[in-house]
Amino acid sequence: MILRLVFARVVDLVFVLFCVSVIVFLMIRLIPGDAVAIMLGANTEITPERMAELRARVGLDKPIVVQYAHWIGPALTGDFGRSLWTGRPVIDEIVVHVWPTVQLTFLALLLGAGLAVPAGCLMARLRGRFADVAMRIVTVIGLTVPNFWLGIVMILMLATLAPTIQALGYVPFAQDPAGHVGRLMLPAAALALPILAHLSRLLRSAMLDELQQDYIRTARAKGIAESAVVYVHALRNALIPFVTSVGILTGYLLGGAIVIEQVFAIPGLGRLILGAISERNYPLLQATILLVTSGFVTVNFIVDLLYMAIDPRVRA
Amino acid sequence: MKKLARNKLLVFATAIVVLQLLVAALAPLVAPYDPVAQNVLARLRGPSTGYWLGTDQFGRDVLSRVIHGARTSLAVSVAAVAAALVMGGALGLLAAYYRGWLERIVMRVMDVLFAFPVLLLAIGVVAVLGPRASSAAIAIAIVYTPIFARLLRGPALVICESDYVVAARAIGAADWRIIFVHILPNLMSVVLVQTSLLLSAAILVEASLSFLGLGTQPPTPSLGLMLSEGRNFLMISPWSAVFAGAAILLLAFGLNLLGDVLRDTLDPRLRGSP
Numbered sequence: 001m002i003l004r005l006v007f008a009r010v011v012d013l014v015f016v017l018f019c020v021s022v023i024v025f026l027m028i029r030l031i032p033g034d035a036v037a038i039m040l041g042a043n044t045e046i047t048p049e050r051m052a053e054l055r056a057r058v059g060l061d062k063p064i065v066v067q068y069a070h071w072i073g074p075a076l077t078g079d080f081g082r083s084l085w086t087g088r089p090v091i092d093e094i095v096v097h098v099w100p101t102v103q104l105t106f107l108a109l110l111l112g113a114g115l116a117v118p119a120g121c122l123m124a125r126l127r128g129r130f131a132d133v134a135m136r137i138v139t140v141i142g143l144t145v146p147n148f149w150l151g152i153v154m155i156l157m158l159a160t161l162a163p164t165i166q167a168l169g170y171v172p173f174a175q176d177p178a179g180h181v182g183r184l185m186l187p188a189a190a191l192a193l194p195i196l197a198h199l200s201r202l203l204r205s206a207m208l209d210e211l212q213q214d215y216i217r218t219a220r221a222k223g224i225a226e227s228a229v230v231y232v233h234a235l236r237n238a239l240i241p242f243v244t245s246v247g248i249l250t251g252y253l254l255g256g257a258i259v260i261e262q263v264f265a266i267p268g269l270g271r272l273i274l275g276a277i278s279e280r281n282y283p284l285l286q287a288t289i290l291l292v293t294s295g296f297v298t299v300n301f302i303v304d305l306l307y308m309a310i311d312p313r314v315r316a
Numbered sequence: 317m318k319k320l321a322r323n324k325l326l327v328f329a330t331a332i333v334v335l336q337l338l339v340a341a342l343a344p345l346v347a348p349y350d351p352v353a354q355n356v357l358a359r360l361r362g363p364s365t366g367y368w369l370g371t372d373q374f375g376r377d378v379l380s381r382v383i384h385g386a387r388t389s390l391a392v393s394v395a396a397v398a399a400a401l402v403m404g405g406a407l408g409l410l411a412a413y414y415r416g417w418l419e420r421i422v423m424r425v426m427d428v429l430f431a432f433p434v435l436l437l438a439i440g441v442v443a444v445l446g447p448r449a450s451s452a453a454i455a456i457a458i459v460y461t462p463i464f465a466r467l468l469r470g471p472a473l474v475i476c477e478s479d480y481v482v483a484a485r486a487i488g489a490a491d492w493r494i495i496f497v498h499i500l501p502n503l504m505s506v507v508l509v510q511t512s513l514l515l516s517a518a519i520l521v522e523a524s525l526s527f528l529g530l531g532t533q534p535p536t537p538s539l540g541l542m543l544s545e546g547r548n549f550l551m552i553s554p555w556s557a558v559f560a561g562a563a564i565l566l567l568a569f570g571l572n573l574l575g576d577v578l579r580d581t582l583d584p585r586l587r588g589s590p
Contacts, residue, residue: 019428030444133325140576144568146520148527149561152547156554255435259524263547274528277443289432289440297431 005308013301017294021075024290025068028282071286080287090287093272098291100170100184101261101268105253107188112195113246119196120203121235124211135204142197147256151190151263158186170266187264191256195249202245206238213237240311247303251296326577332570340387347380351537363555370555372546378556382563384537389567392449392532393518396456401511403457404464409503411465412472413495423469426462434459438521442530449538452531456518467510468503475499505582512575516568523564539564 062070074080080090123135158165166183173180210216211234219229258270269288276285339346354374361371370378407426411419429437441455442448475481476499484494525531526540534541539560546557 016428016431020431023428024440027440027444136325136576137573140573141565141569144516144520144565144572146523146543146561146564146568148524149543149557149564152543152550152557152561156550156558159551251433251436255433255524258435258439259527262528262544273439277439277447277530285440285443289436292436293432296433 002308006305009301009304013297016297020293020297021072021290022068024286024293025071027289028286029064031282075287075290081283083281083284090284093284094269094288094291097267097269097272099268100266101254101257101270104184104188104191104257104261104266104268105250107184108191108195108253108257109246109250111188112192112249113199113242115192116196116199116203116242117235117239119200120207120238121231123200123204124207125230127208135201139197139201143194145193147190147194148259148263150193151187151260154186154190155263168265170264170268183264184266187257187260187266190263191253191260194256195253198249199242199245203238203242206241207234210234210238240307243303243310244307247300250299254292254296323581325573326581329570329574329577332566333574336386336567336570337390339383340390343383343387347377347383349377349380351376351380351384352535353377361553361555370553370559372542372556373549373553378542378559381537381542381556382539382559385539385542385560386563386567388449388532388536388538389519389522389540389564392453392522393456393515396453396522397460397511397515397518399453399457400460400464400514401507404461404466405468405507407461408465408468409472409495409499412469412476413491413499419469422465426465429458429462430466432459435521435524438525439528439530442525447530447533449532449536452522452525455525456521459521460514460518463514464510468506471503471506472499475502505578509575509579509582512571512578516571516575519564519568519571539567 071081078091080094082088083090083093086093126135155168166179169183171179171183207230211230216229216234219233220226224233257268258273260266261268261270262274269292273285273288275281276288354376355371363370372378372381404426407422411422432440438452438455438459441458442451445451445454481494481498484498489498522531523540523543526538527544529541529544532538532541534545542560543557543564546554546560550557
């Protein structure tokens with residue numbers, strides 16, 4: 001039974017990934033202007049013979065289905081072709097830039113989700129008219145604060161309060177572990193705030209729901225300490241919707257990271273994507289969008305499986 | 317008592333949103349200066365009586381630019397969300413009403429679009445169309461279409477099963493009549509709430525795209541663009557960046573709070589949910 005469910009999800013996953021790859025492939029084909037003319041660039045004279053030669057070399061003279069097959073086949077083995085400008089394999093450029101973004105996303109998720117648990121529990125205990133209104137306003141502010149602006153304000157405050165601390169840039173972990181984590185903290189915090197607001201609110205309402213359930217009354221009747229009732233019995237079940245949200249929030253974080261990297265001068269995927277757009281480096285852009293989206297889809301797939309593992313009701 | 321507090325909050329949120337819409341609509345009348353007029357003698361000034369929010373690196377009035385920038389932001393976001401509502405709403409409604417293969421195909425396509433991280437898909441669309449305010453609007457519309465389709469299909473399915481729709485069918489009402497007269501009016505509360513919430517999110521996406529240089533282009537005043545330009549002069553004069561960001565926050569905050577409070581007021585089933 002479970003195996004059949006898992007199998008169905010895997011089929012779903014493969015289908016979605018296939019469709020995503022088709023969309024990413026077609027997206028670049030839709031760009032107005034001829035990619036070949038752009039590739040030839042301004043420094044070479046564009047003659048029809050040259051265009052035809054290059055077209056044949058890149059395979060642009062073949063039917064579109066063949067072109068797709070030629071693109072996706074090697075891509076499955078990690079070969080996304082070469083960057084139009086540097087001539088290096090696209091995958092190498094992505095590998096260099098992917099770590100800062102993944103670390104940033106992960107750290108922000110850790111911060112946001114980690115702090116949301118105590119914050120949500122605390123918020124569930126505060127009830128009443130004034131507390132409800134205050135918490136609502138605070139969480140809505142948290143949800144709507146532009147994270148890139150928050151980043152800028154943080155840099156400004158740090159520069160004023162502690163001018164000696166270097167907040168911008170990125171240091172590889174191997175070079176300076178403390179500096180590495182330290183410099184990722186501010187951007188991660190800016191990125192995490194909306195998640196913290198979202199998750200703590202979600203947890204609060206889930207906790208309030210759970211605390212009204214019969215099993216809580218039973219636990220209390222058995223004489224279990226109130227703190228154990230709240231933090232062990234109620235929290236465990238209240239965390240279920242929390243886990244599902246984490247998957248969806250990864251998508252938000254990946255997008256947010258692209259922007260926040262620009263604020264903090266972090267050489268991650270954001271810089272790669274923006275560079276690829278301004279250079280019209282389409283193989284690189286295609287590969288980056290495909291890989292990031294595949295990563296996001298896979299995270300959600302794993303969350304789905306986790307969800308089945310922790311909530312037996314889904315398996316029924 | 318609780319209800320009263322909620323209504324006060326509703327009044328508060330509505331007031332913020334209406335005020336912002338008014339200021340944006342009347343921008344040319346409200347703004348004290350021309351948003352692109354440069355005054356090189358008064359560059360990078362702090363707030364003063366002449367320039368309430370200071371001036372930027374070209375000596376342009378920050379307040380006037382914030383007001384006109386909010387107008388641009390709202391114009392792009394409203395157009396995009398309206399288009400997404402019409403497309404997504406139509407797809408969701410048709411899927412719920414006709415069911416069968418139409419529903420399967422439509423929802424499958426929506427699922428695939430849903431698989432992309434929002435901002436990444438928007439960036440991809442802008443990469444195809446070229447960096448422009450109109451591209452940003454189209455990108456946001458494409459990204460939000462599947463969200464509206466999903467959000468409206470659920471409640472529409474419930475309404476399609478209800479007795480009065482079955483009755484309308486039984487007396488031979490035309491499909492379009494059932495959809496427009498019987499189903500659509502009953503979805504208005506969901507539409508109102510979600511439009512408000514997604515408009516708030518669209519403001520942030522538009523600002524992000526402009527901040528990255530992929531949305532509104534200079535010299536048109538844009539809040540995201542002000543932030544990215546102001547960033548270069550942060551240590552000399554942070555006013556342009558700080559106030560532009562605060563304006564984005566205020567726009568998104570008002571709309572989000574409105575949607576949030578409306579959800580509680582209009583839909584008792586969702587009360588208390590996040």
